[in-house]
Amino acid sequence: xxxxxxxxxxxxxxxxxxxxxxxxxxxxxxxxxxxxxxxxxxxxxxxxxxxxxxxxxxxxxxxxxxxxxxxxxxxxxxxxxxxxxxxxxxxxxxxxxxxxxxxxxxxxxxxxxxxxxxxxxxxxxxxxxxxxxxxxxxxxxxxxxxxxxxxxxxxxxxxxxxxxxxxxxxxxxxxxxxxxxxxxxxxxxxxxxxxxxxxxxxxxxxxxxxxxxxxxxxxxxxxxxxxxxxxxxxxxxxxxxxxxxxxxxxxxxxxxxxxxxxxxxxxxxxxxxxxxxxxxxxxxxxxxxxxxxxxxxxxxxxxxxxxxxxxxxxxxxxxxxxxxxxxxxxxxxxxxxxxxxxxxxxxxxxxxxxxxxxxxxxxxxxxxxxxxxxxxxxxxxxxxxxxxxxxxxxxxxxxxxxxxxx
Amino acid sequence: xxxxxxxxxxxxxxxxxxxxxxxxxxxxxxxxxxxxxxxxxxxxxxxxxxxxxxxxxxxxxxxxxxxxxxxxxxxxxxxxxxxxxxxxxxxxxxxxxxxxxxxxxxxxxxxxxxxxxxxxxxxxxxxxxxxxxxxxxxxxxxxxxxxxxxxxxxxxxxxxxxxxxxxxxxxxxxxxxxxxxxxxxxxxxxxxxxxxxxxxxxxxxxxxxxxxxxxxxxxxxxxxxxxxxxxxxxxxxxxxxxxxxxxxxxxxxxxxxxxxxxxxxxxxxxxxxxxxxxxxxxxxxxxxxxxxxxxxxxxxxxxxxxxxxxxxxxxxxxxxxxxxxxxxxxxxxxxxxxxxxxxxxxxxxxxxxxxxxxxxxxxxxxxxxxxxxxxxxxxxxxxxxxxxxxxxxxxxxxxxxxxxxxxxxxxxxxxxxxxxxxxxxxxxxxxxxxxxxxxxxxxxxxxxxxxxxxxxxxxxxxxxxxxxxxxxxxxxxxxxxxxxxxxxxxxxxxxxxxxxxxxxxxxxxxxxxxx
Numbered sequence: 001x002x003x004x005x006x007x008x009x010x011x012x013x014x015x016x017x018x019x020x021x022x023x024x025x026x027x028x029x030x031x032x033x034x035x036x037x038x039x040x041x042x043x044x045x046x047x048x049x050x051x052x053x054x055x056x057x058x059x060x061x062x063x064x065x066x067x068x069x070x071x072x073x074x075x076x077x078x079x080x081x082x083x084x085x086x087x088x089x090x091x092x093x094x095x096x097x098x099x100x101x102x103x104x105x106x107x108x109x110x111x112x113x114x115x116x117x118x119x120x121x122x123x124x125x126x127x128x129x130x131x132x133x134x135x136x137x138x139x140x141x142x143x144x145x146x147x148x149x150x151x152x153x154x155x156x157x158x159x160x161x162x163x164x165x166x167x168x169x170x171x172x173x174x175x176x177x178x179x180x181x182x183x184x185x186x187x188x189x190x191x192x193x194x195x196x197x198x199x200x201x202x203x204x205x206x207x208x209x210x211x212x213x214x215x216x217x218x219x220x221x222x223x224x225x226x227x228x229x230x231x232x233x234x235x236x237x238x239x240x241x242x243x244x245x246x247x248x249x250x251x252x253x254x255x256x257x258x259x260x261x262x263x264x265x266x267x268x269x270x271x272x273x274x275x276x277x278x279x280x281x282x283x284x285x286x287x288x289x290x291x292x293x294x295x296x297x298x299x300x301x302x303x304x305x306x307x308x309x310x311x312x313x314x315x316x317x318x319x320x321x322x323x324x325x326x327x328x329x330x331x332x333x334x335x336x337x338x339x340x341x342x343x344x345x346x347x348x349x350x351x352x353x354x355x356x357x358x359x360x361x362x363x364x365x366x367x368x369x370x371x372x373x374x375x376x377x378x379x380x381x382x383x384x385x386x387x388x389x390x391x392x393x394x395x396x397x398x399x400x401x402x403x404x405x406x
Numbered sequence: 407x408x409x410x411x412x413x414x415x416x417x418x419x420x421x422x423x424x425x426x427x428x429x430x431x432x433x434x435x436x437x438x439x440x441x442x443x444x445x446x447x448x449x450x451x452x453x454x455x456x457x458x459x460x461x462x463x464x465x466x467x468x469x470x471x472x473x474x475x476x477x478x479x480x481x482x483x484x485x486x487x488x489x490x491x492x493x494x495x496x497x498x499x500x501x502x503x504x505x506x507x508x509x510x511x512x513x514x515x516x517x518x519x520x521x522x523x524x525x526x527x528x529x530x531x532x533x534x535x536x537x538x539x540x541x542x543x544x545x546x547x548x549x550x551x552x553x554x555x556x557x558x559x560x561x562x563x564x565x566x567x568x569x570x571x572x573x574x575x576x577x578x579x580x581x582x583x584x585x586x587x588x589x590x591x592x593x594x595x596x597x598x599x600x601x602x603x604x605x606x607x608x609x610x611x612x613x614x615x616x617x618x619x620x621x622x623x624x625x626x627x628x629x630x631x632x633x634x635x636x637x638x639x640x641x642x643x644x645x646x647x648x649x650x651x652x653x654x655x656x657x658x659x660x661x662x663x664x665x666x667x668x669x670x671x672x673x674x675x676x677x678x679x680x681x682x683x684x685x686x687x688x689x690x691x692x693x694x695x696x697x698x699x700x701x702x703x704x705x706x707x708x709x710x711x712x713x714x715x716x717x718x719x720x721x722x723x724x725x726x727x728x729x730x731x732x733x734x735x736x737x738x739x740x741x742x743x744x745x746x747x748x749x750x751x752x753x754x755x756x757x758x759x760x761x762x763x764x765x766x767x768x769x770x771x772x773x774x775x776x777x778x779x780x781x782x783x784x785x786x787x788x789x790x791x792x793x794x795x796x797x798x799x800x801x802x803x804x805x806x807x808x809x810x811x812x813x814x815x816x817x818x819x820x821x822x823x824x825x826x827x828x829x830x831x832x833x834x835x836x837x838x839x840x841x842x843x844x845x846x847x848x849x850x851x852x853x854x855x856x857x858x859x860x861x862x863x864x865x866x867x868x869x870x871x872x873x874x875x876x877x878x879x880x881x882x883x884x885x886x887x888x889x890x891x892x893x894x895x896x897x898x899x900x901x902x903x904x905x906x907x908x909x910x911x912x913x914x915x916x917x918x919x920x921x
């Protein structure tokens with residue numbers, strides 16, 4: 001693709017989008033002009049200003065674009081600020097969501113190398129999400145979900161000396177979801193679109209006071225599909241968000257100094273309809289708060305959010321392995337109990353996914369515990385292991401009545 | 407010079423070896439015996455000695471799609487814009503960015519030299535061609551003036567080299583070095599060509615090497631041509647869960663398995679060299695897999711000297727190849743409608759060709775249901791090959807492990823006694839004797855293995871063994887070695903029941919391939 005042409009087009013597109021949406025955090029018109037140099041590889045111009053990003057759709061009718069969702073997809077800016085979702089930057093002490101870009105947190109952790117994460121949900125003006133009891137909320141075209149990954153120098157002081165690494169943006173286009181990774185620059189003033197993978201050296205002091213150093217891997221755009229996908233009726237992989245499910249969102253957060261239930265807050269903004277009464281709302285506990293639920297529920301919750309986006313009947317890993325870790329799977333066998341893996345590969349600690357009462361011989365635990373390439377799970381998204389998560393699953397397996405698998 | 411000297415093994419050692427065999431699952435009183443009500447193969451009184459086998463696999467045989475190794479799917483780049491991207495060493499980051507946004511039908515040209523990556527090159531687009539300046543030669547971890555080497559030594563854990571989902575994908579003239587997992591993984595794709603590609607890990611015999619070199623899986627119409635694969639901790643060249651695959655003119659050395667054809671329908675393995683692996687060529691089905699492997703033609707390959715010790719990870723492993731004894735030329739398990747012709751075997755310490763039932767690795771028949779209960783091996787036609795000799799006289803290189811490689815231990819135990827009875831080593835063709843259809847033992851070749859018109863070393867007495875492994879193993883396990891050996895059968899190449907002419911209908915895969 002030609003960098004220059006794409007920048008020009010981008011600027012035009014963004015201007016059109018911005019003007020159509022004066023109330024929202026419309027992308028700023030000049031955002032596309034900051035060329036982060038990502039495209040200057042000396043690649044000859046193939047004559048296609050739009051070689052690939054949207055397969056011919058980027059340049060369709062952008063000059064007269066009406067509402068963002070009227071047909072043409074949202075153009076993807078080269079820099080995160082191009083979305084207009086935040087003011088400030090980590091460099092000036094803040095990355096503040098603009099009004100309408102609603103921060104939210106999940107009730108239990110989705111582990112990524114101990115990164116501290118912040119999430120926002122932007123639903124465009126005039127649009128509403130629909131409640132879903134189990135699957136992700138049904139989010140309208142134009143929705144933007146952001147997730148920012150950062151590492152404090154010391155996990156025990158999570159608000160101090162925080163280094164931002166990447167912000168991933170999920171974009172609900174007319175054709176479906178797209179994932180776009182942005183990597184923060186060393187000055188922490190801007191995050192640049194980085195569709196290819198990036199690696200960053202990370203060092204932090206963990207909760208035990210130990211210094212941890214590793215090479216953090218920012219997934220490529222295409223790699224996002226490895227986690228964010230489900231197989232549809234035709235057998236095609238379709239992108240889906242993971243965390244924005246009612247059971248994880250049903251918890252309080254502080255908005256304007258007031259504690260609100262996140263789901264109810266979205267509904268009060270007119271951004272969510274179909275919400276049932278409080279008592280009927282599903283709630284996933286904090287997997288690491290023993291007060292919030294029993295061990296079984298907490299372990300199942302941890303597996304649900306960390307594993308079940310692939311290990312479910314509609315995920316390719318689930319389809320291949322027949323290991324279903326979704327919280328509402330009621331089959332103990334497909335949950336892994338005395339189940340042999342389809343083809344586990346080599347040296348994964350045991351013969352069965354779960355040997356009740358014996359975590360050390362359970363492949364499920366081994367996969368979470370190991371940091372060895374080819375053996376660890378999930379396959380991407382972590383380099384080091386989640387000690388607390390592996391311990392939770394060990395405790396859970398050990399709490400099951402012991403059984404000999406054969 | 408024969409190395410057969412197992413008589414030195416003590417009786418206690420042999421007893422321990424056999425006693426540990428994990429084959430008891432096939433005993434008669436086990437509920438999971440294959441004929442326990444499961445309709446495996448309705449109507450197959452398979453054809454001992456005849457060439458008709460209609461029925462045993464009807465419905466899954468190739469009906470004659472004239473695939474010649476070219477593209478056969480529906481996706482085409484004809485009439486579409488075809489972009490060209492050029493990169494040189496140093497532009498890895500830009501390359502990664504472009505790979506993630508490129509249009510369909512893009513060609514990526516990689517100039518000669520060394521490219522170092524932090525992560526997999528992940529392609530999710532149709533019609534992509536990735537072409538370098540040359541694959542270089544074995545051991546070349548850096549690109550030269552006419553070779554393109556993609557180095558993944560310091561890439562993120564758990565990443566492949568190339569990770570591709572896309573129809574009409576071609577990769578050629580480059581090398582993938584030290585990938586963390588698989589060097590080139592192509593999944594769920596139609597029309598895949600890998601040509602003049604080398605996959606390699608720097609160190610030999612390393613358990614932590616990546617598992618597979620060339621790894622097309624769950625795909626259709628795959629051509630692997632003039633490729634090389636070295637030092638994979640599982641298989642150098644693997645084709646799995648695929649329909650229509652050609653692997654030809656390629657070289658696989660120093661892997662655990664050289665070339666592996668798994669749960670694949672219609673594969674043509676032509677003119678390859680598989681040497682110095684633990685096992686040269688493996689054809690097998692695994693349980694629980696929806697594709698039933700069938701119609702595999704193995705022609706004009708050289709499968710010699712595969713005596714590398716098995717370095718696959720074995721800690722409680724479920725990896726099938728970790729169980730294969732060193733010195734196995736060709737290993738078939740749960741395989742049917744396989745033709746081997748024009749090949750050369752020799753100097754494989756354990757055996758040149760072994761044919762096994764899938765029940766020896768998984769006895770729970772229900773787990774084979776997804777593939778249509780595809781645990782049976784049958785219809786194996788071995789003709790017009792050359793057996794050079796030097797094979798079968800040093801099972802598993804003498805490094806026996808009943809727990810890790812039970813077949814090797816069993817063979818060693820049986821032939822330790824057999825040597826005292828005049829056996830000269832393991833025959834060229836060994837069948838485990840596990841008959842999934844439960845025929846009377848008086849029927850000598852119920853699964854229709856044909857062994858005909860092969861060239862054998864001079865002085866060959868017996869060429870074929872039927873081990874009746876379950877019964878023989880059980881006898882030996884009680885210390886009755888004479889009884890165990892008596893249950894095994896050993897035949898000359900001319901044995902009538904094996905001197906048959908294949909199966910019907912004959913294979914068509916390969917008939918249309920242009921040289």
